Every structure is written in C-alpha cells, then in structure tokens.
Amino acid sequence: METTAGGLRERKKEATRTALHEAAMRLAVEHGLDDVTVEAIADAAGVSRRTFSNYFGGKEDALLYGDEQRMRGILDRFAARPPGETSWTALRAAFHDLSGEIGEPDPRWAAQTRLARAHPTVLARQLAHYATFERALADLIAARDGLPPGSTRAVVMAGAFMTALRIAALAWTEQDPPRPMAEVTDETLAAMAAPFA
Template sequence: MGIEVPMLADMAASVPPGLRERKKLDTRMALSDAALVLMFERGLENVVREDIAAQAGVSVRTFTNYFANKYEALAYRQIERMRRTVEMLRARPAGEPLWEAVTAAVLAPLVDDGVNRRPPTREQLAEAAKLTAVPEVYAAFTREVTGDLAAAVAARTGTDAERDLYPRLVAGAVVVAYQAAIEVYVRAEPPVFLTVPLREAFTRIAAGLPDPSA
C-alpha cells in the first residue's frame, strides 16, 4: 500500500479556519508595520510596494493579495484599531452613556498599542501629516469601518443600522472626529499623544459641539 501525498489544496483545507484567519491578519499587520517603518525612515514619497514586501519578508504578489497600494497598507493599522474599537463598544456596559462608551472604546486600542509610552518626534509627525493629505487613506479608513461601527451603535441604542439615521450619524461623527484629531495631532506644537485630541473631540461632541467663542 502506497503513501498518499496530500495536494496543497487539501493541506490548506485541513488548516483550521481560525488559524488561517490569524495568519492572514498577521500578514496584513506585518505589511502595514513595514510600510510605516519605511515611511518614517525614507519619507512617504520614497516608499514603494516592492520595498514594503521586502521589509515584511514576503513577495510583491503577497502584498498585492492584501493591499491595492501603499496607502491602504499605511491605513491598515488605524483600521485594525477601529475594528477593536467596534468589539470593545459592543462589550461596554449597557447602561453607560453612549459617548462615554465610544470614547473608552476608541482610546483603549491606542493605549493597548503603547501610543502613550513615547511622544512622536517632529520628523515622524511631518511624515504622518503627509499621510493625512492622501485621499486614498481616508477613503480606505471610512470604507472599512463605518458600517461595522454603525451596527455596533445600533445594537447599543435599539436602532436599525440599515433603516435608521441615528447610528449612521454617530458612526460618521466618530470617523470624522478620528480624522480631525489626527490632523490636529500631526500639527501640534509641542507634540502630544494622539489620545489627547481624540478625547477632546469626543468630549466636545458629547456636549453638543458648543460654540467655543460663545
């Protein structure tokens, strides 16, 4: 009786789905981290997908399987954090005021990732500022997170993410506040942690965005 050699497709099928998804997430994260490292080392305009793939130790084909361009790779870190925000928002206490829950859920992934351990350098902020001006980055962030965020808000508020305006308004406000906070963060003098303008943004929204000149 001969020994059967499994085909690659059979081997892939035998890998538990959870492990396959974990490997995909790890690859996405490695590519995103590589893109960020290169951006800070060389400048945004000098980063190309071939170098990102080499930095992450994968082929260019693997890169294109995960991201359409370098901007999607650079945006992924924030997208992944916002996905954790959605999970945390769903897990927040039911009786907690909405904007307190949103603030805690948005800030937690940043704190968990250690963004408050060391302030950014001015050189890093200069490169990050270039990134905020790229439409593809904002588009990728908005496309990937708004729907899931609206669904989480709907679950907390007893509304319908498909039919009701409220959860979509809240999700849109969160995304815009995040982007606005990043734009303030990259231009702050002296430099501050990203959590500072984010907390201020949500505090102002929760208060109804009062006119600061009044």
C-alpha cells in the same frame, strides 16, 4: 489539533500583514511615498511580490493597515461594552480601552497621518476606510439603542465620533509641545458632544 493549526496559521498571516505594514511605513517615511514601490515593500518585509498581493491591494492599503486595525479595535470594544451605558459613553470607553491596551501611538503614526494629508491616493483610501467603519459603527449604535438600521441618530452619532477621531489625530500630529493622544482625543470628543446652540 486543527484549531491549533488554524490559530498558528492566522498568527503567521497577521505577522506577515504587520511586517508589510511596518515596511511600508518605514520606507514611506524614509523615502517619500512616491518613491516607494510594492516590490521594495515586499523585499523589506522578506516576502515575494505575489505574497504582498495576497494581503494588500496596493502600497496605500499596506500603509494604512495599522489605522484599519485601530478602527476594528474600537468597533470590537464598543460592541462589548455593557448595555447600560449610553452609546456615546460606550464609544468613549471603547476608545479608552483600546488606548490603554496599545499605549501612546508610535511617532511613526503621526508621520502616517501627515503622509495621508500630503498624498491624494492615501487620503482617498483612508477616507474610504473611514466611511466603511462609520457605516459599521452606525449599525452597531442602532442595534445597541434599539433603533432601525440607518436611523438618523445612529448615523449622526457615528459620523460625529469618527470626525472627532480624525480631528484629534490631526491636532495630535501638530501639538507643540507634544501632548498625549488620549488627552487630545478626550478634549475633541467632549467638544463634539457639547451642544452648539
């Protein structure tokens, strides 16, 4: 019974986080981030300002929550890949596993990416999130490849992968005509893996 209650509680918390994220996205796209307040986001999600503060430190965190979840999804899927794969192959497969589950990104995600580039506070928060995930990914790569923690190879591979995802996301937002996100990301990952010499 406690497990069921705990599971229900976690689902409710996740539903609240998602509602706040979606409200932040919608309001930022409609009105511009500078004109959106935490109170407006909380109102749009049907929760109190205090509840908002229980979930997010500010409107930037609420806005970037979907991006954070996608990054966590890649880490989880990478950790679950078969041990016989090279780390780079496992990273690409983790991206494809996640893409297959969530499908083509919502066009609002492109709007979020443009917001991040336009607002220093969002960009700073996004880069901090990416740095955190990059360190976690480097640790997973080192463990997978039997390397010491902080190994240059693991750090460089994690950095290359995260950089490729950032480049692909920006390229995807600027495609005209639009192309599938997975296709743009595959091209970027292939280019990143190719030697420069």
